[in-house]
Amino acid sequence: MALTKEQVLTSLAGVAAPDGTPLPRTGTLSEVVANDGKVFFSITVDATEVQAWESVRKRAEEAVRALPGVKSALVALTAERKAGTASPRSPQGAAPQAPRGGPRGEAMQGVPGVEAIIAVASGKGGVGKSTTAVNLALGLSALGLKTGILDADIYGPSLPKLLAIKEKPQTIGGTRLKPITRYGLTVMSIGFLIDEETPMIWRGPMVISALTQMLREVEWGALDVMVVDMPPGTGDAQLTMAQQVPLKGAVIVSTPQDLALIDARRGIAMFKRVNVPVLGIVENMSYFQCPQCGTRSDIFGHGGARHEAERLGVPFLGEVPLHMTIREKSDAGLPVVASEPDGVHAQAYRAIAAKVRDQLKGAAGRPAPRIVIEA
Numbered sequence: 001m002a003l004t005k006e007q008v009l010t011s012l013a014g015v016a017a018p019d020g021t022p023l024p025r026t027g028t029l030s031e032v033v034a035n036d037g038k039v040f041f042s043i044t045v046d047a048t049e050v051q052a053w054e055s056v057r058k059r060a061e062e063a064v065r066a067l068p069g070v071k072s073a074l075v076a077l078t079a080e081r082k083a084g085t086a087s088p089r090s091p092q093g094a095a096p097q098a099p100r101g102g103p104r105g106e107a108m109q110g111v112p113g114v115e116a117i118i119a120v121a122s123g124k125g126g127v128g129k130s131t132t133a134v135n136l137a138l139g140l141s142a143l144g145l146k147t148g149i150l151d152a153d154i155y156g157p158s159l160p161k162l163l164a165i166k167e168k169p170q171t172i173g174g175t176r177l178k179p180i181t182r183y184g185l186t187v188m189s190i191g192f193l194i195d196e197e198t199p200m201i202w203r204g205p206m207v208i209s210a211l212t213q214m215l216r217e218v219e220w221g222a223l224d225v226m227v228v229d230m231p232p233g234t235g236d237a238q239l240t241m242a243q244q245v246p247l248k249g250a251v252i253v254s255t256p257q258d259l260a261l262i263d264a265r266r267g268i269a270m271f272k273r274v275n276v277p278v279l280g281i282v283e284n285m286s287y288f289q290c291p292q293c294g295t296r297s298d299i300f301g302h303g304g305a306r307h308e309a310e311r312l313g314v315p316f317l318g319e320v321p322l323h324m325t326i327r328e329k330s331d332a333g334l335p336v337v338a339s340e341p342d343g344v345h346a347q348a349y350r351a352i353a354a355k356v357r358d359q360l361k362g363a364a365g366r367p368a369p370r371i372v373i374e375a
């Protein structure tokens, strides 16, 4: 018989809050998502009480895991500050304010063993972030860097599909997750834990907590670089994510047309607000090359991103054409850098990866570039 929310709640009745109240009666629980043996929910408490609640979160996870039929359980502890108190994160709906507090990185805890974390982002959806993130990660790996990739697109995770990963991550010692290895990359995605069909009514804080857990409760091991595939947009959730992940830099993906560039500019502005250096812009779907006749057409107006990068004073990392092979291979879980390493597309991605690596070398300790933003 399928696992129900009621069974989950009944098991949680045996878990006591710090004041002894049974957890389901504390009013801190989000909606419980229970689907195909995978359970997810969050506990939201005041920021001043987080430490006292961490053991409650752990016990809640253990209680749910002990239920018959549960394959995985993810319980997120999220903190909310009462109105009027200073917060590292903005309350929902309000414009987020100052970044990370103090000089960059001061309050940010890195992920042990991970040398550099970089985000692949864009203001606009569907411009090819995930495709770029995967091929960039493979390009960095081909350059000899031990590389991981984290799918932070909690609204629409892509890595299970782009890397054809069907297996679920194993747990280590019941609490930590072992990432999946594919094409030499260390991979983690929220999509491994929650089904594609699961309606994800994620509240902002839940998203952040899930992300924090994927950073901190996954055995990433020693990595030279971790590539984070960000969700599209520059709203509060994305800004908060950019604040919560200890990023060394961000790669912005844009298509060449004006509308996408306006969004790319917003993306750059977002990273600037949180003092994350922009490592550069990639122009994806830069031009169209007909697979039959080889004729090239600049359907989106080729060169827009290069021009924009120059204008904003950020590096231009390279261009990737709009090509059927890239889409077909991507959608089949065979990213071109792994499946056609000698092809022209793989070369383009490797060249971009080399520039990113060089930018990263320079990014250490460098302040964010001064960027004039009009968006």
Ligand SMILES: Nc1ncnc2c1ncn2[C@@H]1O[C@H](COP(=O)(O)OP(=O)(O)OP(=O)(O)O)[C@@H](O)[C@H]1O
Binding pocket: 122, 124, 125, 126, 127, 128, 129, 130, 131, 132, 153, 156, 158, 231, 232, 284, 285, 320, 321, 322, 323, 324, 326, 327, 328, 330, 331
């Ligand atoms: N250079 C390219 N040539 C051809 N197809 C591409 C290229 N880049 C991406 N695509 C295709 O475009 C679609 C969107 O790409 P992708 O999922 O990488 O975008 P995204 O920006 O991550 O989207 P979302 O905002 O939904 O996360 C996919 O079907 C992908 O295969």
Ligand SMILES: [Mg+2]
Binding pocket: 129, 130, 131, 153, 158, 229
């Ligand atoms: Mg994506």
